[in-house]
Amino acid sequence: MILKGIKEKRGISVMVGYVLLIVFAIIIGAIVFQWLRTYVPAQQLECENGVSVFLKNSSFDEATGELNVTIQNNGRFNIAGYFIHATNETGQELATIELSEYLNTDFGGSKFGGAVLFSSGQNSLKPGIVNAETFDIPPELGELVSLRITPTRFQELNDRNRFVSCGDSSIEQLIGGQGEGAPVGCTPDCSGRECGLDPVCGETCPQNNCGTDVCDLSGQCVPPEECTDTCSDYGYECGTWSVCGASTGCGTCNSGFECNATGQCDSLIGNGVCDSGETCAEEEACEGEQAVCSIGQICQSGSCDWQGGVYGEDEYCIDLGLGYIGGDCVANTGQCTSNPNGALEDDEPGAETYCPGQVLCCIS
Structure with a gap:
């Protein structure tokens, strides 16, 4: 009887061991599953259908290394910027030379993760609007032949702003001087338009003669009094622009913003200068160094200095703190x-x- 009892206890111990082994395996499997889920995107990030750009103009001066690029948004949605790659050999099919690192930010734009942004953190280039950038190309790259432009956007996913590359909307174009800057595989389409630019390649439609009428946004010649285009139709937020053939004021920017060359209000925060409407504490160059700089001063190494080292009558009056x-x-x-x-x-x-x-x- 004693021997039988010992054998039964051994049987129970073996069963308990099997159960514990199965439980541990299930727990480990659940942990591994949760970990692997983080490597599988729940939703693929894709650009909206209708995102499109074209190179309105491009030129490259090999002597100075200056590359000028003018891009127009000819799609249906605002875009944030673009990836830009180039070739430097005739007949080279794939543009592999990444150019964003050579962007000259003194002429506008900013660098972001290998891309060029029109304005930080937002889809600022509206449909129909043109934007120009300048790149300082090093001499070792030689003469650039063609460009590939891939538009980018910020899109919301799970309540977060994600940066998306619109690969399906990439375009390739020869640089001006290498075939008059003609878009590769681009055929202008002026059908149904009497004037203005065609929406495909951005070339002027051949008629383009409205006489005493004006050319509206849809490419039709209409009497001035019948033109209903507005600043917002063209994407202008500020400045003075030609709308319906007349010089039209399109508003001013709020404090802390300035009107750029394409009629958009760009934030001044982050430009290293204490502009009207902000304190120097909002400038990263002076973060934690001082609370407030005088308007017009520039943040340098934690100090408030006058731009260009100029200290004149205006600067003196401001320093006195009299409300000037x-x-x-x-x-x-x-x-x-x-x-x-x-x-x-x-x-x-x-x-x-x-x-x-x-x-x-x-x-x-």
């Missing part, structure tokens, strides 16, 4: 002159650095 922002600040050969915000004295801190006792600050 801009306007006429006139030299006075006598002494410091009082103004509505208080008197200026010869011994005012910093006065000696400009013009001792010879300045009148005007409140604008």
